Amino acid sequence: MYDHTDKERLLLAVDCIIFGFDGEKLKILLIKRGFEPERGKWSLVGGFLHKSEVLHDAATRILNRYTGLDDIYMEQVGTFSDIDRDPEERTVSTAYYALINIKNHSQKLNRQFSAQWFSVEEAPPLIFDHDKMVRHALKRLRTKAETEPIGFELLPEKFTMRQLQNLYEAIWNVSLDKRNFISKVRSLDILEKLDEKDKTSSRKGSFLYRFDAEKYKTVERNRSSLNL
Amino acid sequence: MYDHTDKERLLLAVDCIIFGFDGEKLKILLIKRGFEPERGKWSLVGGFLHKSEVLHDAATRILNRYTGLDDIYMEQVGTFSDIDRDPEERTVSTAYYALINIKNHSQKLNRQFSAQWFSVEEAPPLIFDHDKMVRHALKRLRTKAETEPIGFELLPEKFTMRQLQNLYEAIWNVSLDKRNFISKVRSLDILEKLDEKDKTSSRKGSFLYRFDAEKYKTVERNRSSLNL
DNA sequence: CCAAAAGTGTTACTGCTACACCCATGT
């Protein structure tokens, strides 16, 4: 009943859209390919699915290879199957996006892989269908950020309200009113206010906050909840 | 730089979660497998990706094979890659969900494939990881229905307000107030009220409506828009 | 004392929720 005549064994690749935040803009990590095909062009980091490996593990492995990081938030974006997306051989690719704290990312690895951070709007054209993958990932990130507290993955453990606001402004490409933003965040009751201040950005200094995952779990929320 | 040692050519399957609505409950179409492996068990409809075929086309082909329908709303849900999900051979599967008008679906094909509609809550256990696929698809459908007018795909062209409300109650498994529902729908300004009445469900008869895709396009909407 | 960023409250408006009665019709 399955029709086996035409079925084809093919390569399954995994490509990662790695998002970071530098305090100003939402960025993605790209590498300048040092190998064929398309040597010298910019691309997402990627690799092939191994035997005895599930997709999520492959994405984690690839992310670790290029960033040295573990325990990173990742989500599957989708699977892209254009016939000639890879000129070498029929290859289908599943895209994942990852949210990392840009500060944790080593310069050494960046040099090793000719990797570079680009702001989402100013990124160069990418190989294959990677631009499409980035667009989809960005859309998913924006949607997800409306209902889940994933923004904190992009910030250091301790952050100021201003940083948090800048982050959401960057994710949605909007500008928000600082009073409304703060009162909304406070009403969610998912942050712990610390006694420390960050003095780097002003003479007065601004209080640091920390995301409290325990509080988040216990607070009751309705269907469309976060809506920062 | 890509590590080619371990990469593996594998089969890529496509499985379809076919949603329908009978006026009461949200349903999915399942087939009783007439072939090995797992002959006699219930499963989603599926098949393998062909050479020179993109995933979306494969999903469309499979849907057509089992329902005879064309031009159907489909959306990719995700790709499932558990190592032993298929006992025969390493197979990764991309799931799509489809929304069809249950009335358009032929009894003949149902007999041919031993297919049957089950309400989402009362479906039997499925083979492989198909239960997981259904859960994911349902989640996606629920989210999507909050912001996009996809419910109409599940209804006949002309429908009553009551049918529309029943549909959304079934999708989200909630009960809604009929006055609030109607005024919310009206405020969206995406329906055309017809002069016809449907007399099957009451003596008085209830007006029929039609989704107006043109209106939908022109009406301006904000970020979180439909929220029926 | 001044520049620069932090921090804070109130009001108007919009949209959502809750709620109950009359209408039209076929039998």
Add this chain to the structure above:
DNA sequence: ACATGGGTGTAGCAGTAACACTTTTGG
């Protein structure tokens, strides 16, 4: 005449949007 489902409006409430001034402190 009555049973059945269809159709309608309003008032309270909650959450959002708009808006400007005071505080702190290093130089």
